[in-house]
Each structure stands twice: as structure tokens, then as C-alpha cells.
Amino acid sequence: MTNRILIALPLAAVLALPAIAQNTSSTQDQAQPSSTTSTDTATGKAPLAPPSREGFWGRVNPFARKKYVQRQTEPIRDRVNELDDLTAANGKAIKDTDSRAQAGIKLASDKANEADQHAIDAGNKAQAAQTTATQANTRLTTVEQVVGNIDQYKATTQTEIRFRPGQSVLSQNAKTALDEMATPLKDQRGYIIEVQGFSSGHGQAAIATSQKMADSVVRYLVLNHDVPVYRIYVVGMGNAPVPSASADDQSKTKRTSGGRVEISLLKNDLEQLSSNATPAADQQAQPK
Numbered sequence: 001m002t003n004r005i006l007i008a009l010p011l012a013a014v015l016a017l018p019a020i021a022q023n024t025s026s027t028q029d030q031a032q033p034s035s036t037t038s039t040d041t042a043t044g045k046a047p048l049a050p051p052s053r054e055g056f057w058g059r060v061n062p063f064a065r066k067k068y069v070q071r072q073t074e075p076i077r078d079r080v081n082e083l084d085d086l087t088a089a090n091g092k093a094i095k096d097t098d099s100r101a102q103a104g105i106k107l108a109s110d111k112a113n114e115a116d117q118h119a120i121d122a123g124n125k126a127q128a129a130q131t132t133a134t135q136a137n138t139r140l141t142t143v144e145q146v147v148g149n150i151d152q153y154k155a156t157t158q159t160e161i162r163f164r165p166g167q168s169v170l171s172q173n174a175k176t177a178l179d180e181m182a183t184p185l186k187d188q189r190g191y192i193i194e195v196q197g198f199s200s201g202h203g204q205a206a207i208a209t210s211q212k213m214a215d216s217v218v219r220y221l222v223l224n225h226d227v228p229v230y231r232i233y234v235v236g237m238g239n240a241p242v243p244s245a246s247a248d249d250q251s252k253t254k255r256t257s258g259g260r261v262e263i264s265l266l267k268n269d270l271e272q273l274s275s276n277a278t279p280a281a282d283q284q285a286q287p288k
Helices: 002-031 066-148 172-185 203-225 270-285
Strands: 154-163 191-199 232-238 259-267
Touching (some): 154 203, 172 203, 172 259, 191 203
Parallel strands (some): 191 232
Antiparallel strands (some): 154 259, 191 259
């Protein structure tokens, strides 16, 4: 009898150890503070709580069934699926943000290129305006000079026509000399022709003769070369003294012997203004 008791006591102690261990583990789990209830996680949910001890074997049951395993892993599987969905959403948001950033960068680059092109166009227009202003300033200076000298005519060509005494008809040589002087005047401006007739003799008779010779020259210029009458100034000088042509003795004068007419072509700066205006007009007419 005593032997049976001695054998039963150790066996009872061995059987009681798992129960004691399970109770101790449950008590420790209950005694732990609830520090795992924080919601500072990726999904915004509280972390999964560790499974409670079940049965004789506690958390690790070598003889656990399939349903038991599924029940234990189902919260983990749900949380993993949520993390996958959250990762996919974050990836999509990152792609959308990157696409918007790339679109913004491209738009900014296009705007910068457009601004550069506008700046280049503005620079070209400013340069063209500066060139136009320079040309206008040059032309204005020329106009001022011309206006200042508008009534200052300068002799450019002088021709002398000789007549036989008592005659006022132009000879062939006289006509040739007038043609050489008047032909280049076609379509020109800013010139006048001074015609002075001189005749030998005395008094009004000499003046009338000199006037007739000067009139024959004027008539030829008007009819044969279409020179406007308002550009011709004619005067009969008679036998008026003429300054000596000698440079050594300008104080002496000489009387006219025979008949002659002096034709002087005088020009101002209008022709120069016209020649300067033509290239400027051609340049403005060119397409840009």
C-alpha cells in the first residue's frame, strides 16, 4: 500500500505541472499593461494582440487542427491584405504626384522658353527701333541742313553762248551746248537757271538786244527740254560792265564786244535730300 502511494504522488505532481504553468501564464498575460493598444500604425489600427494560451499545450500545440490554425492566422492574413492595399494606394499616389510634378516642370520649362523667345523678339524689335531712330535722326539732320540752305544756290555749270552782231538766232554750236547742260536736268529738283544777256552798243537799244538773245535761250530750254519757266530767271544786261575773269586783277571790269548770253546752273541741297530719302524708303519697304 505504501508503495502505491509513493508512485501516485510523483505522477500527480507531473500531471499538475501543466495546469499550474497555464494558470501562471494567463495570470501574467492579464497582469501586463495594455501598452499595445496604440493606433500609431500604417493601417491606423491597433496592433494584433498575441493569442491566448489554450489547452494543455498553450500556444504551441503539436496536435493543432487545420481550423485552429486558420482561426489563429486569419487576423494576420487580414492585416497583411490591408497592408498590401495601403502599399498599392501609396504607390499610386506617388505615381500621381510624380506625374503632376513632371507636368509642372514641363509647363515651367515651356513658359521659360516662351519667355526667352519673347525676350529675343523684344530685343530684335528694340534693335530695329534703334536703327529706325538713328536713320530718322540722320534724316532729320539732313533736312535741317537742307532747310537752312534752301535759299542758298551754288553755281555748278556755266555756259556761254555767242551771237553775231545784231542777231538773236541760236547757232548749232549754241544748241549743242544748251543740250549738254539741260539734258541731265530731267526729273531733277532744287535748281534754277540764270540767263543773262549782254550786247554791245549803248542805252536801251543794247538792253533790248541782250533781252532778245536771252529770250531765245529761254525759249529753246522750255520747248526742247521741258524746263519749267519758273526755274528760269532771265535779264537783259545790255552793255553793262562785267567783272574781269583774271584772278590777278578782279578790280578791273570789261565791256562786252558783240552779243553773248551767259547761262548759269545753280543748285541747292534738295537733290541731296531726295537722294538720301530714296534708299531709306526702299529699306522701309523691304519685308521684315
